[in-house]
Amino acid sequence: MVDIILKLKEKQLLGRSGSMFPVGEKWEVVRSIPSEKKYVVCNASEGEIDTFKDYYLLKNYPEVVIDGILIAMDTLGAQKGYIYLNKDYYQEFFPALKSVAGERIEIVEKKGGYIGGEETAVIEAIEGNPPEPRIKPPFPSEKGLWGCSTLVNNVETFYFVSKIKKDDYRESRFYSIGGDAPNRGVFEFPESITIKDLLEKTDNSPSFDYFLQVGGGACGEVMLENEINRKIDGLGSVIIYDREKTDINLLMKKWVDFLLVGNCDKCTPCREGLYRIMEMIEKGNYDEIEDMFYVMEETSLCPLGKVAVTPFKTLLKKIWK
Amino acid sequence: MEVIINGKRVETKEGEKILTVAERNGFYIPVLCFHSDLCAMASCRICVVAVNGKFVPSCSTEVRNGMEITTNSPALEKARKINLELLFSQHQEECDDCIWNLNCKMLDLAKEYGVEINRFWDRKSHYPVYHFGASLEYDSSKCIDCRNCIEICKKQGVEFLEIKGRGHLFEVVPSEKENRDCIYCGQCINHCPAGAFEAVGEFEGIEKPFAEKEKKVIFQVAPAVRSTIGEEFGLPYGSVSTGKLVSSLRELGVDKVFDVPVGADFTTIEESKELLERIEKNNLPMFTSCCPAWVKFVEFYYPEFIPNLTSVRSPHIILGGLIKEHFAKKEGFIKEELMVVSLMPCVAKKHEIEREELMIDGVRPVDYVMTTREVGRLLKKSGVDFGNIKEGEMDNPFGESSGSGVAYGTSGGVMQSAFYNISEKEAEFREVEEGVSVAEVEVKRKKIRLAVVHGLGNAKKVLEQLKKDPEKYHYIEVMACSGGCIGGGGQSVPTDEKIRKERKGGLCKATGEKKIRKAKDNQEVIAVYDDFLSSEEAISKICHTRYYKVGKSFVRKSEQKEKNGD
Numbered sequence: 096m097v098d099i100i101l102k103l104k105e106k107q108l109l110g111r112s113g114s115m116f117p118v119g120e121k122w123e124v125v126r127s128i129p130s131e132k133k134y135v136v137c138n139a140s141e142g143e144i145d146t147f148k149d150y151y152l153l154k155n156y157p158e159v160v161i162d163g164i165l166i167a168m169d170t171l172g173a174q175k176g177y178i179y180l181n182k183d184y185y186q187e188f189f190p191a192l193k194s195v196a197g198e199r200i201e202i203v204e205k206k207g208g209y210i211g212g213e214e215t216a217v218i219e220a221i222e223g224n225p226p227e228p229r230i231k232p233p234f235p236s237e238k239g240l241w242g243c244s245t246l247v248n249n250v251e252t253f254y255f256v257s258k259i260k261k262d263d264y265r266e267s268r269f270y271s272i273g274g275d276a277p278n279r280g281v282f283e284f285p286e287s288i289t290i291k292d293l294l295e296k297t298d299n300s301p302s303f304d305y306f307l308q309v310g311g312g313a314c315g316e317v318m319l320e321n322e323i324n325r326k327i328d329g330l331g332s333v334i335i336y337d338r339e340k341t342d343i344n345l346l347m348k349k350w351v352d353f354l355l356v357g358n359c360d361k362c363t364p365c366r367e368g369l370y371r372i373m374e375m376i377e378k379g380n381y382d383e384i385e386d387m388f389y390v391m392e393e394t395s396l397c398p399l400g401k402v403a404v405t406p407f408k409t410l411l412k413k414i415w416k
Numbered sequence: 417m418e419v420i421i422n423g424k425r426v427e428t429k430e431g432e433k434i435l436t437v438a439e440r441n442g443f444y445i446p447v448l449c450f451h452s453d454l455c456a457m458a459s460c461r462i463c464v465v466a467v468n469g470k471f472v473p474s475c476s477t478e479v480r481n482g483m484e485i486t487t488n489s490p491a492l493e494k495a496r497k498i499n500l501e502l503l504f505s506q507h508q509e510e511c512d513d514c515i516w517n518l519n520c521k522m523l524d525l526a527k528e529y530g531v532e533i534n535r536f537w538d539r540k541s542h543y544p545v546y547h548f549g550a551s552l553e554y555d556s557s558k559c560i561d562c563r564n565c566i567e568i569c570k571k572q573g574v575e576f577l578e579i580k581g582r583g584h585l586f587e588v589v590p591s592e593k594e595n596r597d598c599i600y601c602g603q604c605i606n607h608c609p610a611g612a613f614e615a616v617g618e619f620e621g622i623e624k625p626f627a628e629k630e631k632k633v634i635f636q637v638a639p640a641v642r643s644t645i646g647e648e649f650g651l652p653y654g655s656v657s658t659g660k661l662v663s664s665l666r667e668l669g670v671d672k673v674f675d676v677p678v679g680a681d682f683t684t685i686e687e688s689k690e691l692l693e694r695i696e697k698n699n700l701p702m703f704t705s706c707c708p709a710w711v712k713f714v715e716f717y718y719p720e721f722i723p724n725l726t727s728v729r730s731p732h733i734i735l736g737g738l739i740k741e742h743f744a745k746k747e748g749f750i751k752e753e754l755m756v757v758s759l760m761p762c763v764a765k766k767h768e769i770e771r772e773e774l775m776i777d778g779v780r781p782v783d784y785v786m787t788t789r790e791v792g793r794l795l796k797k798s799g800v801d802f803g804n805i806k807e808g809e810m811d812n813p814f815g816e817s818s819g820s821g822v823a824y825g826t827s828g829g830v831m832q833s834a835f836y837n838i839s840e841k842e843a844e845f846r847e848v849e850e851g852v853s854v855a856e857v858e859v860k861r862k863k864i865r866l867a868v869v870h871g872l873g874n875a876k877k878v879l880e881q882l883k884k885d886p887e888k889y890h891y892i893e894v895m896a897c898s899g900g901c902i903g904g905g906g907q908s909v910p911t912d913e914k915i916r917k918e919r920k921g922g923l924c925k926a927t928g929e930k931k932i933r934k935a936k937d938n939q940e941v942i943a944v945y946d947d948f949l950s951s952e953e954a955i956s957k958i959c960h961t962r963y964y965k966v967g968k969s970f971v972r973k974s975e976q977k978e979k980n981g982d
């Protein structure tokens with residue numbers, strides 16, 4: 096048997112949740128750590144606004160995703176696996192997944208808001224606790240479910256694990272394109288494709304004045320037309336905004352409302368910072384927003400508080416006058 | 417293993433937190449939400465330090481070998497300042513009336529970092545105040561969401577405080593669940609960095625006991641207060657200030673100052689009698705009952721164990737009864753003209769004195785309970801020079817207490833007093849699990865297993881063990897607070913393990929100084945038995961009580977007076 100971990104490393108597969116963490120390395124940690132039990136979790140909590148690539152895979156290729164999970168379980172010596180589904184996906188896919196998943200994989204419904212998808216919050220939720228992030232380190236690969244070494248990967252990652260095992264991987268990934276896109280949908284393209292080519296090849300080059308949000312409809316970065324000659328890092332999500340139709344303040348309000356409900360309110364910078372950003376948006380005065388960005392980026396407890404800054408920061412810098 | 421802090425190499429052990437290592441080596445790092453009794457939840461983000469350029473909270477981050485740590489820089493200062501401003505924006509200051517008034521970490525940090533306290537408006541200014549029985553108040557407009565209170569309440573095995581969604585945000589609230597109730601231990605008070613919890617009466621009620629001019633005011637002082645009250649005046653931890661306290665109280669116009677340990681000697685005598693009886697009748701285990709938070713815990717959460725609580729009243733209730741029923745007559749006072757005030761380390765005692773069944777012919781043995789903090793505040797307000805005042809002596813109408821009466825203030829004291837009262841041998845206790853110490857002794861040729869428990873969470877474990885094995889222990893002392901009353905919810909703040917140790921040390925000294933060791937050797941107590949407690953009826957009226965199953969108590973919610981017009 097060719098070692099799958101070697102193959103993952105050789106193919107340089109990166110986590111597809113947006114984290115870009117080398118998958119082979121994560122597996123190596125879980126495999127090498129002595130732990131009484133081991134677990135594998137497939138994170139299908141996809142919670143970013145207008146992002147739906149995992150939805151597409153669960154709908155069309157559930158057996159490939161589950162094959163990937165089983166490969167992980169066998170490779171790492173995990174008795175039990177979990178699929179952690181957001182509420183809507185749970186409603187829609189539970190029967191189909193259940194029929195392919197078999198005895199060893201349990202399907203769990205997501206609790207809480209957006210933050211419920213952060214990997215340590217997922218662990219808390221599966222254990223039956225409120226879905227709040229844990230302090231890292233230890234990382235789940237060291238101490239995850241019930242203190243045991245646990246692998247958490249995203250739906251798309253498991254899909255490609257299965258492909259790599261079958262030598263059927265062409266360095267591609269899935270991109271969801273949404274918003275005011277003329278041709279919304281999920282598309283598979285090489286990892287190296289530029290945003291420009293991606294839009295062209297999917298018949299999504301807008302004929303109107305636009306800007307983009309890349310990496311998710313809440314925490315993604317705002318990009319202008321002149322920035323699209325680069326590839327996408329992080330989450331494979333592109334949202335197109337029609338400049339004329341988009342009310343910038345309303346858009347920021349939508350983000351901040353989403354983030355305020357979606358975060359866990361545990362740490363000062365993210366909880367209070369977002370609250371004050373909401374106030375600033377309501378007043379339309381951004382004089383003091385840099386300070387909020389500063390503490391959120393530098394001192395938040397979990398990744399959410401850090402990335403939550405991105406949309407506001409990039410929008411204000413590039414578009415707000 | 418070693419790390420580098422501000423350029424200096426220091427030794428560390430695996431698993432240590434950056435904060436611990438830094439403090440041990442004399443590096444200062446500001447902290448706010450961190451409390452050494454609790455697992456760090458790292459919510460405030462004030463203690464951030466830079467590790468390889470990245471900011472991490474030092475209270476919760478473990479050291480790794482070779483780590484390079486910077487504890488201060490303009491960038492760190494900026495982050496701390498802004499986070500403090502954000503914390504103040506959810507904290508409605510009410511400094512004059514706050515338990516942290518003179519040693520507030522928030523205000524100290526504000527000064528240190530040049531914080532604009534009012535940079536943002538107080539978003540919680542309209543949040544309500546919750547009233548927990550006769551014991552506590554929780555002003556949610558001061559809460560900075562650190563969740564320490566939730567953690568400590570959980571650690572106490574109570575889980576009365578919870579997180580609840582409120583629009584966009586979460587807030588800390590008392591539970592609405594029918595099977596959850598506050599048992600008034602007051603531990604949330606000394607674990608809240610923002611002063612959101614306080615005792616009822618703190619500090620608006622501190623002059624109440626003196627309001628009725630025609631009444632004679634009698635203070636009785638609990639054991640654990642004497643080794644703590646000095647902290648209110650900047651004396652070192654563990655200083656025993658019994659004499660200073662007595663003279664200070666006199667300066668306030670108090671007519672008599674009595675010592676609760678004298679009451680404790682009566683509790684001991686009654687409790688050891690009951691223990692012997694129960695051993696003979698094989699009606700065990702028996703639990704102590706002098707901690708009212710523990711009593712309510714049993715009454716509410718474990719009513720099946722109510723028959724196991726000793727029927728003996730707690731020391732200040734017995735002494736209060738003796739003052740009103742016996743001392744008053746002897747001195748020619750009318751009991752209705754007395755105002756008996758207990759000075760306690762405890763907020764649960766405020767609830768205890770309201771219990772109807774403690775009344776003696778329609779009169780409460782104790783009229784008012786003041787905490788260590790309240791009396792500290794009152795003395796300061798009245799300008800008493802505590803540090804320099806001459807030491808006074810207690811009025812001891814029923815003689816001086818034994819040493820064991822003083823020992824009531826710390827975990828293990830009640831048990832030892834009762835047990836030493838019936839045995840010549842010493843019991844050797846050893847800690848078997850966190851907060852649980854046990855010993856095996858022989859009484860009446862029966863093997864008796866004793867357990868001393870502090871911290872209600874630990875008591876809960878023991879009750880669960882007893883459910884499975886009712887023979888596991890035969891006599892159990894429980895104190896709700898960690899360390900016993902020296903760590904009580906009414907004590908000076910801050911309170912932590914180190915401080916509790918110092919207070920305990922002080923109390924041990926005070927115990928050792930007593931001429932009589934055992935309650936039964938206290939001739940003056942015996943004289944009271946001969947004189948006054950000569951019938952079963954008198955004893956039961958003054959010294960015994962009963963308990964019953966209780967339902968969830970009502971939590972009153974009151975609106976915040978709109979102070980800022982927000």
Ligand code: SF4
Nearest residue numbers: 510511514520610611
């Ligand atoms: S904690 Fe108390 S003393 Fe400190 S700022 Fe708040 S109200 Fe004032």
Ligand code: SF4
Nearest residue numbers: 559560562563565608
């Ligand atoms: S009430 Fe106090 S201890 Fe509880 S969360 Fe608020 S600030 Fe923290």
Ligand code: SF4
Nearest residue numbers: 569598599601602604
């Ligand atoms: S007094 Fe004790 S039981 Fe009541 S809320 Fe506070 S910690 Fe919990």
Ligand code: SF4
Nearest residue numbers: 707762896897901904
């Ligand atoms: S241990 Fe002491 S201070 Fe704490 S609740 Fe019990 S009696 Fe009160």
Ligand code: FES
Nearest residue numbers: 449458460461475
């Ligand atoms: S003291 Fe460390 S995060 Fe609050």
